[in-house]
Amino acid sequence: MSQAETSVQSGSFFSKAHEWVAQSLTQQNKISAYLEPLIQMAVPGWTTEAIRSKVIQVRPETNDVYTLVIRPGKRWKGFTAGQHLQITAEQNGTLQTRFFSVSSAPAHFRKTGLIEMSIRVQEGGRVTPWLREAFAAGGICNLTPAEGDFVLPAGNDPVLMIAGGSGITPFRSMLSQMAATGDKRDAHLMFYVRDEANALFKEEFEKIAAQHENIRVTFMNSAEKGVFSAEHIQEVCPDFAERKVMICGPTPMIQLVRGVVSEQGVSAENIMFEYFGAAPIELDRADAKDAYVNFEKGGVAAMSSAENPVSLLELAEQNGLKPLAGCRVGVCHQCKCTKKSGVVLNTLTGQYSDTGREDIQLCVSVPVNDVVLDV
Amino acid sequence: MTTHLPSADTLESFHKDLDEIRDDIMAKVGQEDANYIRKIVRIQRGMDLVGRLTMVAGFYHWIFWVIGVVMLGCAKILNNMEVGHNVMHGQYDWMNDPHLNSREFDWDAVADGNSWRRTHNFEHHTYTNIIGKDRDFGYDTLRLSDDVPWKDHYRFQPIRLIVLMLMFEWAVAYHELFGERIFIGKRHKEGKLPISHAQLIKDFFTKIRLAVFRDYIFFPAVVGLFLGWPMFFAILGGNFVANLIRNLWANIIIFCGHFTEEVHTFNEEECVNESRGQWYYRQILGSSNIEGSKVMHIMSGHLSRQIEHHLFPDMPSYRYMEAAERVRQVCAKHNIPYNTGTLWDQYKTVVARVIKYSRPPKKTGEVANA
Numbered sequence: 001m002s003q004a005e006t007s008v009q010s011g012s013f014f015s016k017a018h019e020w021v022a023q024s025l026t027q028q029n030k031i032s033a034y035l036e037p038l039i040q041m042a043v044p045g046w047t048t049e050a051i052r053s054k055v056i057q058v059r060p061e062t063n064d065v066y067t068l069v070i071r072p073g074k075r076w077k078g079f080t081a082g083q084h085l086q087i088t089a090e091q092n093g094t095l096q097t098r099f100f101s102v103s104s105a106p107a108h109f110r111k112t113g114l115i116e117m118s119i120r121v122q123e124g125g126r127v128t129p130w131l132r133e134a135f136a137a138g139g140i141c142n143l144t145p146a147e148g149d150f151v152l153p154a155g156n157d158p159v160l161m162i163a164g165g166s167g168i169t170p171f172r173s174m175l176s177q178m179a180a181t182g183d184k185r186d187a188h189l190m191f192y193v194r195d196e197a198n199a200l201f202k203e204e205f206e207k208i209a210a211q212h213e214n215i216r217v218t219f220m221n222s223a224e225k226g227v228f229s230a231e232h233i234q235e236v237c238p239d240f241a242e243r244k245v246m247i248c249g250p251t252p253m254i255q256l257v258r259g260v261v262s263e264q265g266v267s268a269e270n271i272m273f274e275y276f277g278a279a280p281i282e283l284d285r286a287d288a289k290d291a292y293v294n295f296e297k298g299g300v301a302a303m304s305s306a307e308n309p310v311s312l313l314e315l316a317e318q319n320g321l322k323p324l325a326g327c328r329v330g331v332c333h334q335c336k337c338t339k340k341s342g343v344v345l346n347t348l349t350g351q352y353s354d355t356g357r358e359d360i361q362l363c364v365s366v367p368v369n370d371v372v373l374d375v
Numbered sequence: 376m377t378t379h380l381p382s383a384d385t386l387e388s389f390h391k392d393l394d395e396i397r398d399d400i401m402a403k404v405g406q407e408d409a410n411y412i413r414k415i416v417r418i419q420r421g422m423d424l425v426g427r428l429t430m431v432a433g434f435y436h437w438i439f440w441v442i443g444v445v446m447l448g449c450a451k452i453l454n455n456m457e458v459g460h461n462v463m464h465g466q467y468d469w470m471n472d473p474h475l476n477s478r479e480f481d482w483d484a485v486a487d488g489n490s491w492r493r494t495h496n497f498e499h500h501t502y503t504n505i506i507g508k509d510r511d512f513g514y515d516t517l518r519l520s521d522d523v524p525w526k527d528h529y530r531f532q533p534i535r536l537i538v539l540m541l542m543f544e545w546a547v548a549y550h551e552l553f554g555e556r557i558f559i560g561k562r563h564k565e566g567k568l569p570i571s572h573a574q575l576i577k578d579f580f581t582k583i584r585l586a587v588f589r590d591y592i593f594f595p596a597v598v599g600l601f602l603g604w605p606m607f608f609a610i611l612g613g614n615f616v617a618n619l620i621r622n623l624w625a626n627i628i629i630f631c632g633h634f635t636e637e638v639h640t641f642n643e644e645e646c647v648n649e650s651r652g653q654w655y656y657r658q659i660l661g662s663s664n665i666e667g668s669k670v671m672h673i674m675s676g677h678l679s680r681q682i683e684h685h686l687f688p689d690m691p692s693y694r695y696m697e698a699a700e701r702v703r704q705v706c707a708k709h710n711i712p713y714n715t716g717t718l719w720d721q722y723k724t725v726v727a728r729v730i731k732y733s734r735p736p737k738k739t740g741e742v743a744n745a
């Protein structure tokens with residue numbers, strides 16, 4: 001115990017000393033950050049922040065879903081089925097970063113050194129359509145270590161997986177991992193698809209289900225059956241109450257399913273769910289166009305009315321926060337902060353932001369939809 | 376000096392023309408700009424490393440020492456001006472590169488980046504050349520306009536100019552603390568700054584320690600350890616001279632940007648409820664450009680395009696050259712003065728201005744009781 005403590009302390013002493021010396025010699029937190037531009041001359045795309053990896057192939061799945069096949073760099077440590085990671089690639093000079101779940105199994109990674117990420121092209125999105133084109137002939141991207149706790153619960157409890165659209169990706173990873181390792185846990189997947197043509201990985205799931213009697217897969221065609229309802233689970237998976245329920249899909253779908261299964265008596269600790277991107281802000285709003293702004297560090301969620309929107313800076317101040325600011329007209333950049341998600345309008349340039357993580361100026365940004373800020 | 380404003384119509388169409396330039400150019404910003412700034416960073420890092428090594432080769436022949444010092448000086452200039460100043464303005468924030476981010480970046484100088492961001496980005500760029508509000512105007516030590524009330528000590532300002540040139544990085548470091556009267560004079564009340572005085576002082580010394588450790592302890596000591604005392608002092612002296620080169624150059628460029636003969640000053644009343652066109656107009660009258668070679672523009676951090684920088688402070692510096700051509704045409708069209716000249720010509724007028732205002736004002740009534 002005491003040994004462990006000293007080693008932690010000396011570790012932090014050395015890392016502090018390294019940081020201090022690096023700051024002094026290079027004005028960077030790490031010496032490697034100073035060398036990064038020089039290293040990039042030999043190894044394009046190398047960064048201190050993430051793991052340089054190769055996109056091997058872009059494989060079309062349906063009309064608007066494709067899979068990136070990636071060989072992660074050596075420093076990448078592997079993952080647990082269901083986890084996600086950030087992928088970064090340079091688009092016209094801008095480093096674009098997005099979260100995606102790994103859709104292939106850890107066993108597959110161990111065998112081939114490859115992982116897959118299945119991505120839906122977002123309408124009007126800047127990054128998802130571009131990735132497909134940009135990596136058509138392969139290329140370099142950067143990955144972060146896998147993270148997230150949307151993974152199969154410990155123990156051997158039976159599970160019910162409810163997926164909507166491209167929310168299938170973590171489940172594909174879990175089920176193919178179960179199949180590869182001969183996991184005997186009872187798993188039932190209900191997969192909601194828009195129509196036949198959008199039934200992702202259909203053959204693959206049917207094959208797994210046919211070969212493993214503990215795995216069952218039911219495709220739910222929303223065009224015929226409509227959205228998720230209490231009747232659906234009662235009919236398809238009557239023993240749902242004894243299972244852990246895992247949900248992944250578009251935001252409204254998750255909210256709907258959570259509501260229905262808890263009404264049906266499944267307790268909150270037996271429901272697991274994962275949103276694509278940031279979790280939505282769950283508050284009532286008078287007008288559907290009103291946006292909520294979540295000031296994460298301040299722990300405040302504030303409503304911004306669509307009718308007379310104010311800048312994020314004013315909104316923060318109205319809610320008792322005091323973010324750093326100066327000119328208040330977009331000149332000085334003191335009010336810069338990180339937007340984690342959501343779209344804002346820059347009132348100076350009249351441009352809409354992207355949906356992902358980026359730096360914005362609070363004083364000239366007006367929320368367009370729900371925004372999460374690191375303030 | 377009260378400024379005569381063009382008509383509201385002129386200002387309005389002037390404003391539209393300038394916005395159009397900004398929108399056109401900003402729409403083009405992308406890969407090219409990213410490649411450019413990365414290239415400059417690479418050159419800067421290369422010169423920094425090679426310069427320091429070459430200085431060590433001064434052990435064999437003094438000429439290497441000289442070459443090394445000049446290279447290091449140039450590396451510092453690039454780091455402070457084309458990279459530091461511009462990155463810290465947020466010109467390259469759109470790249471999402473954590474190492475070229477306005478909030479994170481710090482430069483190779485004794486001045487704390489955060490302190491500079493507060494005084495420069497905010498005060499200077501918002502209140503450009505408004506006497507009493509923009510303390511970059513004369514850096515609190517020079518009188519460069521009759522609007523600054525006369526005090527006897529201004530007689531010596533030509534000497535001050537020389538001291539300021541040599542110690543420029545220290546002046547920038549001390550600038551904000553001076554404004555708060557931290558060490559000299561009666562301290563201002565807390566609360567005007569977003570950080571406490573204690574924090575301000577702490578940051579000030581932290582940054583000085585970091586910078587001094589590198590140039591005057593670490594590198595001299597490492598080299599001295601292997602090559603003996605004379606080389607310890609050679610490296611220490613070399614680093615000192617390199618810092619001096621940077622101070623001189625930065626100071627000259629910056630002074631040419633705001634203190635040339637024709638540059639106007641403003642008073643606070645003129646600027647209340649200022650329209651955007653008026654703001655643009657003030658930026659143009661309050662700045663001046665320098666003409667010269669491509670290398671000169673890069674080494675000046677494109678502050679040779681000071682006018683454009685003041686109009687569009689977050690446009691990537693790489694675009695200022697093309698912006699300048701168009702801004703100049705727009706100024707000509709609206710009959711608005713556009714102040715530019717060679718480095719030599721501009722600097723002569725700076726020196727002339729410093730000398731001119733080091734003499735007490737003639738009592739013509741107009742300024743006597745300003």
Ligand code: FES
Pocket residue numbers: 324325326327328329330331332333334335336361362363364
């Ligand atoms: S407060 Fe100055 S840019 Fe926002």
